[in-house]
Amino acid sequence: MAIWFLIWALITALSAFTLKLALGIISGTRNRNRAVGFFHPYTNDGGGGERVLWCAVKAIQEEIPDLDCVVYTGDHDASPQSLTARAVDRFGVKLLYPPKVVHLYKRKWIEETTYPHFTMIGQSLGSVYLSWEALCKFTPIYYFDTSGYAFTYPLARMFGCKVVCYTHYPTISLDMISRVRERSSMYNNDALIAQSIWLSRCKIIYYTIFSWMYGFAGSCAHLAMVNSSWTESHIEKIWKISHRTKRVYPPCDTSGLQVLPLERPSKNPIIISVAQFRPEKAHTLQLEAFSVALKKLDADLPRPKLQFVGSCRNKSDEERLQNLKNKAIELEVDGDVEFYKNLMYRDLVRLLAGAVAGIHSMTDEHFGISVVEYMAAGAIPIAHNSAGPKMDIVLEEDGQQTGFLACSVEEYADAILKIIRKPETERLQMAAAARRRAGRFSEQRFYEDFKAAIRPILSK
Template sequence: MAMEILLWVLKSALWALVFSFLSVVIKGRKNIKRAVGFFHPYTNDGGGGERVLWCAVKAIQEENPNLDCIIYTGDHDASPESLSGRAVDRFGVELLYPPQVVHLYKRKWIEEGTYPRFTMFGQSFGSVYLSWEALSKFTPLFYFDTSGYAFTYPLARMFGCKVICYTHYPTISLDMISRVWERSSMYNNDALISRRVTYSGQSFAWRFASIWLSRCKVIYYTFFSWIYGIVGSCTHLAMVNSSWTQSHIEKIWRIPERTKRVYPPCDTSGLQVLPLERPVKTPTIISVAQFRPEKAHTLQLEAFSVAIRKLDAESPRPKLQFVGSCRNTWDEERLQNLKDKAIELKVDKDVEFYKNLVYRDLVRLLGGAIAGIHSMIDEHFGISVVEYMAAGAIPIAHNSAGPKMDIVLQENGQQIGFLARDVEEYADAILKILMMPETDRLEMAAAARRRAGRFSEQKFYEDFKAAISPILCHASN
């Protein structure tokens, strides 16, 4: 109790100091316009976050046509017409009218390559600088963050904005802290920190360094989590995309009364018209995800390689299709490394890569797949998993977070897919689908498609409008 009181006092003192200082700096700068400003620095990422952006813009245009929609983007070639066209071409979302665009030129301050160490802190405070540029150029009545930059919320409030956010994934979660305690190596936990060395000679030195670095990182994560809780609590409305995200946000931000779960929009209607019957000569498995480290594409490739080696000689040889987008040169490098890995595993002739596909081509590929694979640990929700199901492809998803808690559940007692954690489990799931009788596959695919209907785009619009209506009504006052 004493510690909680101390933290409350420190929190109050910190905010009093920050507000008193910045209020003086910002005083006189306020020129608030009746608009909704969407802070989305990467409008070309091509992932589920971008789909949410365009569906959110459309929902607000429908709910309150008198409010202008502004997009803050670091893509310098973006224009109202190009973004409106992209929403249709890439996601099938037709906006009522093109949004206005405010170009940002400080985006390098939120790029991961700018911060080789202390990346979370660097990107978070860099986002404040980028948000300052955005709000200085155009101050909207409503500031809407759709990219997870919670550190910008206090600044937006100081500019006089009502703050709304749609959080896909907490910047820091309790799971991340526990993994550092357990010294588990992941894409965001350096191997030196997580290493458990047992060989002689350097054993003691390596183990001491690993333990010491792990303890330091726990302190770093704990401190960051505390600050993240403070800035996140500044939002007037926090929409979250899954049960897993909601649980973590409520524990860290501690504003359950202002936290609403709104499942992301999935194109179930457009995909559900695809026939469930698939070509059997060359069964295809599809993987739809941005080429980012947390998506664990290498695990999928290794599992596919293991499955092929275990496959009977008489069985048709499957094909794996990677479909994703690249945001920058680091993503491009990851894609090339994946291609090299396919050659190393001797499955390059069975693997196809598709970068930055337009929406109609993605639908075509989904319509030919018998299964869809997903392997991100603690995926906040998993739009691609729902898209697999709606298209009639049996999902193989990671046994954690969104897919485990919300999506790959039984539908009226019928199994709809598989959950896996490591290469062997993924390979076994692939083999089960490949060896499954066609009648059983069709039955499972049909059940998966029925469940996908729970996460439709129409359902998103209904829940989204219900959540934002109390906030937007401020515009009428």
Template sequence: MAFNILLFALVSALSAIIVRLILVVIKGRNNRSKVVGFFHPYTNDGGGGERVLWCAVKAIQEETTDLNCVVYTGDHDASPQSLMARAIDRFGVKLLHPPQVIHLCNRKWIEERTYPHFTMVGQSLGSVYLSWEALCKLTPLIFFDTSGYAFTYPLARVFGCKVICYTHYPTISSDMVSRVWKRSSMYNNDALITRSVWLSRCKFIYYTFFSWMYGYVGSFAHLAMVNSSWTQSHIEKLWEIPKQTKKVYPPCDTSGLQVLPLERPVKTPAIISVAQFRPEKAHTLQLEAFSVAVKKLDTGSPRPKLQFVGSCRNKEDEDRLQKLKDSAIELKVEGDVEFYKNLMYKDLVRLLGGAVAGLHSMIDEHFGISVVEYMAAGAIPIGKKTNLQSHLRLPWCPAHNSAGPKLDIVLEEDGKRTGFLASDVEEYADAILELLRMPETERFEMAAAGRKRAGRFSEQRFFQDFKTAVRPILAQLSKVNC
């Protein structure tokens, strides 16, 4: 008897929840606002993703006056005016008018620290819960994901939204699955797992299943814009919607940087590193390489300085920055290293204008906005290479040669090289030394070639390709509203 009562109570509760969900969805579908809702929970990350957000908002504002722009954010101090000011102060993007802001209260469910294990699944399911909050607070005509939360797309479709996304990199890729199978240790593949055959096989099964799920939810997008040929190949393979997948290079500030003079100070050469303080950016490798290069400097040679410029999203990033500062002290180069956190855009331009070189050390960089910015500013890039280098036609490129930089950015310009490659601390140090010893005329020639190449990835190109991609969907909505 008691069991029957309990079962009846559970069924009744579950039925009530389902009915409630259906009513909420029906209400949302019937009360969609004439807005484009940008799902971007972190509007203070300061990286290339945030630049894309503000350029996308501006492009929509320029393309149509029928739809307002709304930003869903978990930053509770964000306001329309502060976000508009941030767009121009941090990125030089001037919006036509302030976007509406919807504050999200449950951002903790997409934070990495919330899920010590099975992080990808946890964050993905957490994003569904967060998008539920967003869609219930305001249901837009277009749900625009600019942060890579593909698991939100089916829910947005249920609410009757058109789903558009700008994908910087796939949440999971065949490269990640391959590393697990080969038991290669990296920041996202713990050494404890790589040492165990059984754990590695279990993680391989987990990754394979997640990859299938990611492909399924991604296929719900009406339009998927991707930032590079590397990302495009992965997304087309996983999501299987090639006709809805469009390559739109991210907006790089080439015009503002290309006016900087190519001549640089030689008394204290500056080497800059622009990247968020995240583990995959490999800042420690750069610092160690700089330390080795300084020790190998010729007597009487000008002593360089290393400038780390980046943003911190959370406490974990703050801790990484502090460890980097501690490492500089341990390596006895603290007097030669400068740290700039959450820098204003105008100050970043000033630093780029004084740098002779730019460091990049991320493996599988999906595009590499910082590489383009180095080249546009006249700073010669020194970046990551792999064992695949012997199979390439080009002997010089600034970044990991299996992802965006190889396929899109770093190609010889007029037969001239545009940077250096390195694979470990010693090779990075040797590249730094070679650059410092290079005659000014040779450095000037390489910088000029890089600047010309960087001109292919301008904000103007982004606006043009972005608007071309979204126009069919905007036209469909206009016909429906008419």
């Protein structure tokens, strides 16, 4: 029902737009403001995407100080001052001056709860409706999407904007289509569909049509920055604008974390997990692997602790966190597991400073900022054997192993045990190599590559 209403609303909006265009109301450069409008409806999600937002704002402010930076947000309590303070408190990013704020009131149209079925197409069409509200309220010269809403790009171009995006993760990838074709059950492919040949074929058709629409929308970007080799390969295949696609690794606070001592307390070694409490982060797998590792633990070894650190965006995330706590009780490891929600950045650094290992379990994680943070802080990473961690991050440095890659519960459990069993000298050697590797993804490197990518667009 929501999707049909949305389609009707978009047709109505497009008709109104066409009329305004014919009258010359929004055509021409005279009605566009000399500003960069950052389309980021959730400015309180606390994830890597929000860090990119604030670093991108800072980079623009440094590159062209007299160019206004405006943030489109659906968080109604957000103000220039609160967002500036949040950038510092949560991410350690000091903006040169507060950004302007444009509040959006139609954010429900991009929330997954609005679309129990056909969520992907619903949210994509909803983003167009939301960007219509944004661009009608404030039309900048440069429209910058930092949240992955590619369907908004054609509309932004119709408003006369130069469209720039930073894509963390393709809305649909060739891997997703392959999983449906292979009938693999996953968080984005319901078991009921995976078990049915007919439903799987219908979903393949749906994904194929959506992939074409996504490719057309994405191709409207004047500049597409991507955060990893994996994302780059998918975007180039779907959007087909390789000449306008630039790989810019996301900003990781390696400098602030690299000053932490590599030595860690030997009693109760800490394994940390830093990720938003979202389904794709696969926290349950981590918990089950930790439980298996405890059962296999040698009697003479210290008993480890597992610390979950993450943010909750909404009620669904809160419920997911509670379910995780219940699962810990069910597995009888609740005494060895700690949960930290919506921490300040300085508190996260304190926890990273005490961890011997960091665990990550998202399949096809586009990049994996948390994995880099583990490595920079001196915590040996145990990451999922796919996409960003596999292709860009957990690679050898000067011939030295920098961490572990795993897929199954058993593989994660074995990696945990290998780290706990390592002699201190060997652990320090691996941690030092991982820290050197993390230096390739520094915040300073992001600023350099980001500015180099946007200069040709901003100079036009």
